[in-house]
Amino acid sequence: MKDEQKNFITFAVLAAFILFGWPIIAGWVFPTANPPVTRIEAGETKVLPNPAADPAADAPQAIRDRNVVLAETPRVRIDTPTLSGSINLKGARIDDLVLKNYDQTIAENSPPIRLLSPAGAAQAYFAGFGWRASGFTAPDADTIWRATGDVLAPGRPVTLDADNGQGQRFRIELSIDENYMFTARQTVANGGGAPVSVQPYGYLSRRGASTDVDQWVAHVGPMAVRDGSAVYVDYDEANEEQRRYPTTGGWAGFTDSYWLTAMIPDQAAPVELQLRTGAGDLFQADYVVRDARPVAPGRSVTQTARFFAGAKEVKLIDAYEGDLGIVQFDKAIDWGWFRIIEKPIFxxxxxxxxxxxxxxxxxxxxxxxxxxxxxxxxxxxxxxxxxxxxxxxxxxxxxxxxxxxxxxxxxxxxxxxxxxxxxxxxxxxxxxxxxxxxxxxxxxxxxxxxxxxxxxxxxxxxxxxxxxxxxxxxxxxxxxxxxxxxxxxxxxxxxxxxxxxxxxxxxxxxxxxxxxxxxxxxxxxxxxxxxxxxxxxxxxxxxxxxxxxxxxxxxxxxxxxxxxxxx
Structure with missing residues (x-):
């Protein structure tokens, strides 16, 4: 009789542990499943909205309507097989980007994913390039750039041009491939009478954390690759300290469940990556070339960087890593410990x-x-x-x-x-x-x-x-x-x-x-x-x-x- 009672108690404890303890363990070990895309009502399948699908979604609390903001500044249109949007000539920002091949829901009339939005609209999310200057004034967020074309497309690069009225001229030659990779050649020409020095940089600014769920085994948030290893930072921990990573070869950006933005400096240049926060729920990922580059009168200096904005397609990410030599670019997908099994299965x-x-x-x-x-x-x-x-x-x-x-x-x-x-x-x-x-x-x-x-x-x-x-x-x-x-x-x-x-x-x-x-x-x-x-x-x-x-x-x-x- 005692043995039967002992067996029953053992069984009851085991059953309670499995039933109530497993959800806690699974929530920590296993990534949360995606939210349902449909609901069955009255025997019919109805498509559900998915607000988490769009990192820069329109929202009632918008500061201003996005279309109003876009119309306020001169722009260069972006048109590729995978992307559409525009470049803001005020500040030379890439701040308007839509993914043509991905919709927010499975409904036939679902709008596409909007990845980037301009400052002044809800959930502003944009990228830009610039210079730290010594001995002269560099362009800033209010500089109006001139463009050599009205459309940026594969095989149709656009050059942005500006000057500071002190003898220095600035060029950003932008090109884009058929997928999600921008290339930026930043040039400073010194037409003044004295030498100057510059430090090229690139930045990503994002207002508001991602609506995707950040988990122990599926990271969502700021990240950087430096010295051959990846750093994943949670949004709620990002403001605890300013994270600086001196490195040669690496990149920094923001990863959602399916989307990625990444600033990729010249992989042979010594740079300092930084993940930081600002007032009003503002997050930034950036890099700056560590060594100031001197520019003598009548000379120029050029630095090339890249910017990725798009879907984390596995084959494409792997191809960019191999073909462009981007250090550990596949870490944008948080494969984790079982990567050696997961990638062959995929x-x-x-x-x-x-x-x-x-x-x-x-x-x-x-x-x-x-x-x-x-x-x-x-x-x-x-x-x-x-x-x-x-x-x-x-x-x-x-x-x-x-x-x-x-x-x-x-x-x-x-x-x-x-x-x-x-x-x-x-x-x-x-x-x-x-x-x-x-x-x-x-x-x-x-x-x-x-x-x-x-x-x-x-x-x-x-x-x-x-x-x-x-x-x-x-x-x-x-x-x-x-x-x-x-x-x-x-x-x-x-x-x-x-x-x-x-x-x-x-x-x-x-x-x-x-x-x-x-x-x-x-x-x-x-x-x-x-x-x-x-x-x-x-x-x-x-x-x-x-x-x-x-x-x-x-x-x-x-x-x-x-x-x-x-x-």
Whole structure:
């Protein structure tokens, strides 16, 4: 009787830890899934707004309407296959930028993502280049620049020109590729009678923190790469100190979940990167060339830098790092510790997507591939389980004989395992191997923009968000949205059922606590997995189905597993 009470208490404590402790652990370890993009109402799928998608969104609290602000100053239009916007000739700022290929929601009439906005509008976000001057006056935010053209486009550079009335002339030659990379050649020509010195710089100014969620495993906020390593700074910690990073090779900027702005100085020039804050919720990332460059009368000096503003497309980021020599540019995507697994999974999943045209089907094919790779290990696992089942009577006898002498019991058990050539941990290996794979797949679903808004089938319109369909409101027929904790979607239910069926195929464990844990665990997993991305749930369901098929085949190879152990 006491043993039964002890088992029940142990089981209750374990169940409570899993049910209530897991959400806390998951919130710290796993990145939060993207918010749902749809809701099922009256049996119909309705698209939800996504204010977090737009880092410089229009807002009622705008200081002034953006269109009014844009019309106040002369501008050069930006037009590329991926970007549209304009350059402000007052202050030579890139402060108006829209991403043509990415919409805020999945609705047909959804506006595109607006990345940059001018000062004076809500959530101002802009970039610029300039000089620290010694011996003369450099252009400032009020300088009106002259432009050699009215459109900046691939193959159509634009030169901005200004002078200070003291003999110095300034040029910023801007060019842009077909994606998201601007190149700026800054030139100072000294027409005065005395030598001067200059320090070129570039800056990014952002008012207000990102609306994306910053997490331990998925950074959102200011960042810098210096001396071959990345520095990630939280918005709420950015004002604690001014962060200066002397380096040669590196960059600084702001990263959102899917978007990036980065100031990239000449990778061979010694510079000082800086992440800092200002009054009124203002954040800035900038660089300045450390050594002042002298300019003799009649001479000029030129410095080249780059500015990235766009989507964090994995292949493009990797290509910029390799082709342009940008030091650790791929750190803009917070791959983390499992990068060595995550990037191959991404590239393989993306290849499967291009092959079949559906990311859900690609996830299923990825699961099949992983199960095939793990099949030899599963064979050894089942062989080990058969051996363990055969020695269960001897283990029970040892436990009865040495129940008062725990150290001796451990010695005798190890001797038994050695004599019978049994490895009690072999059965855990496939699960241990799948844990980093599942974590890596989940981060791929959440971090990579290639997975954003990718549909599967029927009501699943975004594999990186939770399942929006739940029986708690009769699948959307009732005007009621269940709280997140109990909003169990169809896919989490299928996951619980598949896990239950998988456990039923296994021989019943001899330990009563294990029986109780296995009986309730599938249904607890429904609650645990409900807030996760449906793409991960699809992976797990597919894996369970394949595991059951694998078990059926392996039981035929190891019939001892289906027979009761000898007494």
């Amino acid at each position: 590239y393989y999943l993306e290849w499967l997507f291009r092959l079949v045209g559906n990311f859900g089907v690609a996830i299923i094919l990825l699961t099949v591939t992983i199960r095939l790779l793990l099949f030899p290990i599963a064979q050894r696992q089942f062989a080990s389980m058969a051996q363990m089942r055969a020695v269960q009577p001897k283990l029970k006898a040892l436990q009865e004989r040495f129940k008062e002498d725990k150290p001796r019991l451990q010695q005798e058990m190890m001797a038994l395992y050695k004599a019978e050539k049994v490895n009690p941990l072999a059965g855990c290996l496939p699960m241990l191997l799948q844990i980093p794979i599942m974590f890596a797949l989940y981060k791929v679903l959440i971090l990579t923009i290639e997975m954003r808004h990718q549909p599967f089938a029927l009501w699943i319109r975004d594999l990186s968000a939770p399942d929006p369909l739940t029986p708690l409101n009769l699948f959307g027929l009732l005007p009621f949205t269940p709280p997140g904790f109990i909003a169990i979607g169809v896919f989490p239910i299928l996951l619980g059922i598949s896990m239950w069926a998988q456990f039923k195929l296994n021989p019943a464990p001899m330990d009563e606590v294990q029986k109780q844990v296995f009986a309730i665990m599938p249904w607890m997993l429904m609650f645990i997995m409900a807030p996760f991305a449906v793409g991960l749930q699809l992976y797990w369901i597919t894996s369970n189905v394949l595991t059951m098929a694998q078990q059926w085949w392996l039981y035929r190879q190891h019939p001892a597993l289906k027979t009761a152990p000898a007494k």
